[in-house]
Amino acid sequence: MRTGDNEYIKELNYKLILDTLRTSGVASRADLSRLTGLTRSTCSVICERMLMQGIIIEIGTTDSTGGRPPTLLQINNRAGAVLGLKIMEDQIAGATVDLGGNIIEKQTLPVSGSRDPELYLTQFEQFVQSLLVRHKKIYPLVPLIGIGIGISGRVSSEGVLMESSILKWRNVPLRNRLEKRFKLPVHIENDVNTFAIGEKYFGSGSEYDNFLCLSVGEGIGLGIIINGNLYNGSHHGAGEIGHTRISFADEAPQCSCGKQGCLEAFISDRALTEMYHKLAGSVVSVDQLINLAKAGDQLALDIFAHMGNYLGTAISSLINILDPQALILGGERTNAAPFFLPSLEQQIAENCIYELAKEVALIVLSPSNDDWIRGVAALAIAEFFSTHNQRRI
Ligand SMILES: [Zn+2]
Known part of the structure; x- marks a missing residue:
């Protein structure tokens, strides 16, 4: 086996444990071994790394059937937050959401001139900037790790809004522009698709x-x-x-x-x-x-x-x-x-x-304004979980 393969397997195992912990909510190292099929020692090594990174936390022990009671682990929801935004014809809604899909804060901004992308995006960027500054000031210990945006219309995998019949925009390279401006990973998707992703990630799906x-x-x-x-x-x-x-x-x-x-x-x-x-x-x-x-x-x-x-x-x-x-x-x-x-x-x-x-x-679903927020945030959170394994402490 080449070293590269070894690293790749380590990364896959890391992601597997993170995903298992995210979906099961709370688990012991033994639970993780059973659920993932990885050996106990592999699970323990990976969990130690995640604990040192602050991505998971220990939350006490469970009943033991004999011997030392196992320690329970869960994702540290406040290890990061994402900014979720929804671009609409007459307003922009934005919210900061933690890694567990819990809303930290939300705000809306009425906008005018939605037919002109440049005019709209100028207001949009100012709104995003104000939310980022506010988050940094109030929650300095919860780093913002990405931005997720939901918008009506057809969005390419490069984050270009190809066309939107509601906004009447065509070929607007949103991701490129916003990543340059805010120096954060930006994820853009059709708004109904973000609803589906949110349901898969946090909801009834x-x-x-x-x-x-x-x-x-x-x-x-x-x-x-x-x-x-x-x-x-x-x-x-x-x-x-x-x-x-x-x-x-x-x-x-x-x-x-x-x-x-x-x-x-x-x-x-x-x-x-x-x-x-x-x-x-x-x-x-x-x-x-x-x-x-x-x-x-x-x-x-x-x-x-x-x-x-x-x-x-x-x-x-x-x-x-x-x-x-x-x-x-x-x-x-x-x-x-x-x-x-x-x-x-x-x-x-x-x-x-x-x-x-x-x-x-x-x-x-019962009508709620929060469904979309978790959906949009799930875009950036999903990306965080799938790439976090590549980061080294
Ligand atoms: Zn039609």
């Missing part, structure tokens, strides 16, 4: 290898996890279920992507409120539409049932194509789930092939 994350709200997006990894397609365009054309009618609604008759054009927030306006004559916000449904307004209830029908049909197609273990429904419009879930579930039950509807777990 952690127990599954194959699952789908569907986001409902202003847009309809899909993140796909296959064999434990994000699937983003051959051209970084996977998951655009919202832009599947479902109507060829002349009167089919216009979509934000510029085309006509897309799924999103039928059931996005804008589509639902426009439908109410068309049928009832009054202009409502989506929150008002939900309140109307809560008050028993039949038209509002019918509109959400209609949304459930369309969404359930789309989900059954996804299940028929990909046969996942679970489908996780998230996004801000899960706050209307009581009104659209019955028809959604009925469509899934009726339209899935074989017995798949019974096999696939449907998980509806």
Whole structure:
């Protein structure tokens, strides 16, 4: 065996133990040996190195079946923090998150002029700078180890925003620009993909290898996890279920992507409120539409049932194509789930092939602004865990 191979195996073992500890939460050295298949002595040597690096900590002992009680270990969540950011049309949201996905602090900044990338990014950079300075001042002992950014649109593996139908930007080399400016590793991904990564890393997806994350709200997006990894397609365009054309009618609604008759054009927030306006004559916000449904307004209830029908049909197609273990429904419009879930579930039950509807777990997240934060942060945290083994103390 060459020395290089030896080093490589050491690094793999280091990563294996770190990942095992991260997913199991708390474990003794003996647990780690059993879970990883590595020998006790290999586990002990690696754990000693991690303890010296401060990446793991000892948290007491467990009951012993005889002999010295084993010491329990866990990841030191405050060994580092990442800055998670979400770029939206009219605002930027940012938060510092520790290695365990816990939010340390979050802030938002309203922005103007989103059509002009230069104008927008100037405001963005000032916001990031202020968050970095603030973190350094308040938490000097928790080093910031990276920046994760979620954005709507197609993002290349080099961190270039190739195109975004919401922002109308094209070929903006975000990662390059921000890494030069902030001297930190920057990870950029489509916002719905960050939702899926976050669920895999910290959320209800952690127990599954194959699952789908569907986001409902202003847009309809899909993140796909296959064999434990994000699937983003051959051209970084996977998951655009919202832009599947479902109507060829002349009167089919216009979509934000510029085309006509897309799924999103039928059931996005804008589509639902426009439908109410068309049928009832009054202009409502989506929150008002939900309140109307809560008050028993039949038209509002019918509109959400209609949304459930369309969404359930789309989900059954996804299940028929990909046969996942679970489908996780998230996004801000899960706050209307009581009104659209019955028809959604009925469509899934009726339209899935074989017995798949019974096999696939449907998980509806409670509406929370924090899902995206952990998702975006998971980008940078995942990178930290996968490369930390290459650092030497
Ligand atoms: Zn579209």
